Amino acid sequence: MNTLGICLSAFLLLPLPTEPGDVLPKGYLPAASLLRGWALLSDAPLVYAEDKMGNTPVNLLKPFTLNHQNFQLLEALLNNSGLFLKPVGSADQPRAYWITYNPLADPPRPKPIIEVIQLEHLDPEEAVDLLRSEARSKEKNLDPLDRYSNFVPSPRTNSIVLNCASNARLNHYLRLIREKDQRPPPNQDRPALKIWKAQFMRAPLLAELLEQRWEDRGGQGIHVVVNEPTNSLLIRIPEHLWKEAQKMLQDLDRSRP
Structure with missing residues (x-):
């Protein structure tokens, strides 16, 4: 030797x-x-x-x-x-x-598969939270060369973008969303009257911006009435959509430098 x-x-x-x-x-x-x-x-x-x-x-x-x-x-x-x-x-x-051994080689990783899914009833951010929770459980023991799934909400188009490393994984998440993206029970689908007290904007302008953003969103409409003496909005909206409208109002009705 x-x-x-x-x-x-x-x-x-x-x-x-x-x-x-x-x-x-x-x-x-x-x-x-x-x-x-x-x-x-x-x-x-x-x-x-x-x-x-x-x-x-x-x-x-x-x-x-x-x-x-x-x-x-x-x-x-x-x-x-x-x-x-x-x-x-x-x-x-x-x-x-x-x-x-090859200084020019890249790690052999699966190519991402991307799909956009349009939602009908589910809020995009809620859908992404649901998917991320599922992925934390499903993908906790991935091979180091594998890719974690990624999900991006698009409130403007009421859709989500799914980025997965395999068709099997993508189909699993698509099935999950389709199961959850259902019309809510009748008592939640009926219009409810909500009041929003404007804090940083004049109510007429806030109403105009809200209606414009909601129209861009698409889907089921809402009805907004301005109460100028109290600088507030009266909003008739299906109960299950109120949380989404609140997020829009919080984004619009805030102090700006």
Whole structure:
């Protein structure tokens, strides 16, 4: 066995580093020791493009202390040995690092599937809250290279945008929304009379802005009457839509610099 083989055989028996501050001895080490140090310092899991990568020899000319000051040097040592670490997800806060021999390669992640769904009865923000709650449970143990689903409400168009990593996942969330996007019980669908006391705007202008925004929203209409002596609005609206109208009023009727 040559000198390199003897060194590797000996160092393969060494325990891997367990915490920042550990010192790696000089000489030839398997890359697994340095990669374990990278995982400790970055607090992110590693995904290998090939299982054999951990056996790649890395030559340390002197003892190496695993700390954040040596983070860039650690990456340079791995790069010089032919191993490249690619962040998965955000570069600032990666979910994981993908280890590859190819410096130009990107992590093999599923392509996003995007769909827009128009809502009839459900408020877009409530729908997104529902989907995010479901995703927290369904996607809590995803593979590091997988993608989390993302949901964006569009109150202006009364729709939501779904961004998922698989058709199966997308269809699951679509079924959930279709089950929830139903006409409410009759007692909630009947018009109710609501009063809004304007705080920062004249009631006539507030009424005009509210009606314009509600018309842009589309769907079931509302009826607004201005009470100028009290600077308030009388709004006839189905009970289940009042919460959405309140959000619009809060956005319109607020102090501005």
